[in-house]
Amino acid sequence: DxxxxxxxxxxxxxxxxxxxxxxxxxxxxxxxxxxxxxxxLARRGxxxxxxxxxxxxxxxxxxxxxIRLLPLPLPSVDGLPDxxxxxxxxxxEKVDLLKVAFDALAAPFARFLHEACAGGDGATExxxxxxxxxxxxxxxxxPPIAEQHKVHCALLYICPPFVAFIGPTAANEAHPRTTAxxxxxxxxxxxxxxxxxxxxHEAKDILHRRSPPTRPARPTxxxxxxxxxxxxx
Numbered sequence: 662d663x664x665x666x667x668x669x670x671x672x673x674x675x676x677x678x679x680x681x682x683x684x685x686x687x688x689x690x691x692x693x694x695x696x697x698x699x700x701x702l703a704r705r706g707x708x709x710x711x712x713x714x715x716x717x718x719x720x721x722x723x724x725x726x727x728i729r730l731l732p733l734p735l736p737s738v739d740g741l742p743d744x745x746x747x748x749x750x751x752x753x754e755k756v757d758l759l760k761v762a763f764d765a766l767a768a769p770f771a772r773f774l775h776e777a778c779a780g781g782d783g784a785t786e787x788x789x790x791x792x793x794x795x796x797x798x799x800x801x802x803x804p805p806i807a808e809q810h811k812v813h814c815a816l817l818y819i820c821p822p823f824v825a826f827i828g829p830t831a832a833n834e835a836h837p838r839t840t841a842x843x844x845x846x847x848x849x850x851x852x853x854x855x856x857x858x859x860x861x862h863e864a865k866d867i868l869h870r871r872s873p874p875t876r877p878a879r880p881t882x883x884x885x886x887x888x889x890x891x892x893x894x
Contacts, residue, residue: 680789682777683817684712684770686797687735687763688748694819696721698795703727708786710777712770714746729787731773736765753866760799767802778810826857841865 681702685695692713699709703725711718715732723730735746741758745751751759778790790810795817796803807814827833832850837843844864847855859867 677789678786679707679792680710680777680787681707682710682712682774682791682794684794684796684800684803685817686799687714687717687746687759691797691819692717692721695795695797695817696723698817699723699728700725708789710787710791712773716744716746727786733766733769733773735762738762738765753870763799764802767806770803771806774806774810774812778812825851839868841868844868 679702681699683695683699685691696711699711700723702709703723707727709728710731711721711723711728712731712733714735718730718732721730738758738761741755741762742751745755745759748756748759774791774794791812793813793815794803794807795815798816798818798820804814826848828848828850832848836849838848841861841864844859844867845861847858
């Protein structure tokens, strides 16, 4: 809005509405703030293309007609459950496979952006080439694609409170949290009162992830063990 006001003051005319693409990571905690951003932009008269996979774009129900939902089919990956398109669809140990599938969306997105940019600057709303793309933490492959088409990128990072709660390495080493009760209490490096804390099941899950995997003992082949002193005598 500040950029639009500056342009208006310089030229005396209101700038044309933008075409903004938003593309969240495949998790509900990311869909919601990205959809809220889309609603805010649409209320200001801008056209918004909300990109995700088919099952995910079927879930939000934006009320503003200036928001277009664009599904990109998620490529299949060995080991990823059929129909899995977001973190609730997979167990924690398979989220990495979801990231592999997400990375494979680079080519479909590149095709979409190439076609979207073919409309040029004279078109309006969704026919207009995108002005901005809002990306999430996982889109390391998207900025180079946008740069090829001279489209601006912005990172919408929704995790600062979470990162602050985890704390820096030095603080964790100085005040290690080794029990569920530790993780359910306010960290010592948060200097103000807060009720934000891990729930018991979250704390237990964190501790479980920290513990090294247990491996079954290797069986000793028959006859290869040490003989007893009685057998040797």
